[in-house]
Amino acid sequence: KNQVEQSPQSLIILEGKNCTLQCNYTVSPFSNLRWYKQDTGRGPVSLTIMTFSENTKSNGRYTATLDADTKQSSLHITASQLSDSASYICVVSEGGGATNKLIFGTGTLLAVQP
Amino acid sequence: DTAVSQTPKYLVTQMGNDKSIKCEQNLGHDTMYWYKQDSKKFLKIMFSYNNKELIINETVPNRFSPKSPDKAHLNLHINSLELGDSAVYFCASSRSSGGSSYEQYFGPGTRLTVT
Numbered sequence: 001k002n003q004v005e006q007s008p009q010s011l012i013i014l015e016g017k018n019c020t021l022q023c024n025y026t027v028s029p030f031s032n033l034r035w036y037k038q039d040t041g042r043g044p045v046s047l048t049i050m051t052f053s054e055n056t057k058s059n060g061r062y063t064a065t066l067d068a069d070t071k072q073s074s075l076h077i078t079a080s081q082l083s084d085s086a087s088y089i090c091v092v093s094e095g096g097g098a099t100n101k102l103i104f105g106t107g108t109l110l111a112v113q114p
Numbered sequence: 115d116t117a118v119s120q121t122p123k124y125l126v127t128q129m130g131n132d133k134s135i136k137c138e139q140n141l142g143h144d145t146m147y148w149y150k151q152d153s154k155k156f157l158k159i160m161f162s163y164n165n166k167e168l169i170i171n172e173t174v175p176n177r178f179s180p181k182s183p184d185k186a187h188l189n190l191h192i193n194s195l196e197l198g199d200s201a202v203y204f205c206a207s208s209r210s211s212g213g214s215s216y217e218q219y220f221g222p223g224t225r226l227t228v229t
Contacts, residue, residue, distance in 0.1 A: 034217075043118070043204050043220030044157070087155060101170055102218065104157040 002027040004092050004105035012111045017080055021108045023073040023090030031095030035064050035075045038087045038107070047075070047088075080112045117141050118221035120205050126227045127195055134191045135224045137205030145169075146188035147206040147218065148180060157204070163188055164210075195228045202226070 004025045013019050025033070032051045036044035048057045048064040050073075056065050061078045077084055090105040118139045127133050139146060147170075148160040161180045162170035168180070177193045192199060205221040 038155075041223070043206070043222050045220070046217045049217060089157070101159060101162070106154065106156050109155075 002092075002094065002103050004090055004103050006088075006090050006105040006108050008108060009106070010109040010111070012113060013080055015080060015082055015112055015114050018076065018078050019080060019110065021075045021077075021088050021090075021110070023075070023105055025071050025073070025090070025092045025103070025105075027092040027094055027103050029095040030068065030071075031093040033064075033066055033073050034091040034093070034102070035062070035073075036089040036091055038089060040086070044089055077110075080110075082112050082114060085110060085112045118205055118207055118219050120203075120221040120224050122224060123222065124225050124227075126229065128229055129195055129197060131195050132191070132193045133195060133226070134189055135203055135205075135226070136187070136189045137221060138187050139205075139207040139219070139221075140186065141207055141219060143207040143209050143219075144185055145208045145210060146182065146185070147208075148188065148190050149204040149206060149220075151202040151204060151223070153201070161188075161190075192226075195226075197228050200226055200228045 007022045034049045035047040038044040047062050050066045063076045066073045087107040087109050089107045091102045094101045121136045145164045147162045149157050151157045160174050163182045166182045179191045182188045202223045202225050204223045206218045208218045209216040
């Protein structure tokens with residue numbers, strides 16, 4: 001069964017600190033892996049999209065890594081800000097077909113405290 | 115300049131009623147989606163339309179019927195609402211559906227509460 005698992009479920013850090021969120025997946029065939037940020041009461045917003053051949057991608061203070069061999073990804077947030085408080089969702093796209101079906105992880109709820 | 119919009123934002127209704135949620139995108143995308151986010155914040159795809167044609171139809175009760183009058187709109191009609199239908203429903207759109215890395219843009223969500 002295609003699944004995406006994330007850890008930790010929740011995380012509290014102090015403003016200015018770094019953190020790393022983890023994602024393991026069993027989706028096959030694999031097309032790409034995405035990280036989304038979802039603020040409370042809003043829809044998810046894409047942070048990064050990585051294909052099989054990419055092993056790192058940055059978007060400002062967000063850096064995602066992908067190891068397609070071990071089927072693991074991480075999202076590293078540098079110098080956290082209060083506005084980083086949100087749910088971060090790892091999403092893997094099934095490949096090989098005519099559709100772009102996304103399999104969502106359960107998310108990591110990040111709280112950045114002053 | 116809203117990219118993907120949904121109406122209404124909140125919907126409170128009683129069991130057994132029929133309701134609709136509307137979605138519109140002004141991005142010129144070909145593909146639109148409906149997702150359901152349950153109380154545990156888990157997002158799951160329900161339907162996907164590409165150029166008004168249904169391409170993904172997950173295991174969803176047939177009380178849920180999507181309708182795409184044109185490629186900029188994808189509405190969701192729900193018959194005989196049940197308590198378990200309470201969730202946040204997100205509409206999304208993307209440039210294409212075919213095995214691509216195209217980004218999906220999500221609407222703000224519609225929080226449906228069935229009492």
